[in-house]
Amino acid sequence: MLLIRHGEIVRPSTSNFDLAQLSPAGAEQMRSLAREWTHGKPDRVYCSTLPRSAESALILAETWDASVRVLEDLREWSPTVEDISQEEYLAREEACWKDHDLEYDTGESINEAMQRVVGAMGRIATEVPEGTTAVVGHGMVFTMFLASIRGEKPDIEYKRKIRNAATAVVEHEKADFRLVRGFF
C-alpha cells in the first residue's frame, strides 16, 4: 500500500484549510509522482472528501488508469472547524497534542481520530487484499496511522516533517500492517 500526502495547496489566509485546493505546483507534483512511480502502478486510489486529497487522487488515477474511492473517514483531523486566527488554532492544536482525549467543537479528539483512521486503513486493506493500492491523504492522518503500526502515540513533530507529495510504503496481510518505508 502506497501512502501519498497530497500536493502543495494554495494556503488560505485563515486557519481552516478544508476548502484549500491544489496549487499549480501541487498538481504538477502529483503528475510528476504518477509518471515517475515505477514500483507497480496502483489499480485503486483512495482519497478523502477534502478537495486537496480528491484533486491529488484524480490526477494520479488518470495517469495510472486506476479507479478512485472517496472515503469520509480519511478526512484530516483538526482541533476545530471554527475559522479562527492561526495563533488561536495553533494553541488549540498544541493543547490537543498535550492531551490526546481533548476535543473542541469537532467532537473528535486525537485518540478518536486515530481509531477512525486505523479503521479506514483496515477497511481498505480488506477491500483490496492483493496488488498495490494508493491512499492519498493528510499529514495528521498518516502520522496517526504510522504511529499505530509502530505501537506508539502520534507525534506532531513527525507530521511536520511529511512534505507535500511525500510517499511511504506499508505492506499488509489483511489488516495487519508492516511499515516498509516511512515518509522521510
Add this chain to the structure above:
Amino acid sequence: MKVTADLVPARRTQAADLPEGATGADLLKALGLAVDAHLLVRGEVPIPEDEPLRSGERITVIAVASGG
C-alpha cells in the same frame, strides 16, 4: 425527481428538483456550480458528469480545481 447534494467540505446540503433522466452535470447546473470544477461521488465512487441520476439519491459534491 428530487436529488440531494452534500457539498463537502462546505458542510451544506441542498436538494434539487430535476427532470427524469437528469445527469450529474444537470445537478451541478441546478446548484449553480461549475461543471468542470466539481467531482460527483455516488456512495464512495466518483461518477462522470454525464451519468444519469436516480430519483431520491444523495450525491456528494467536492470542489476540485484541476479536475480529472
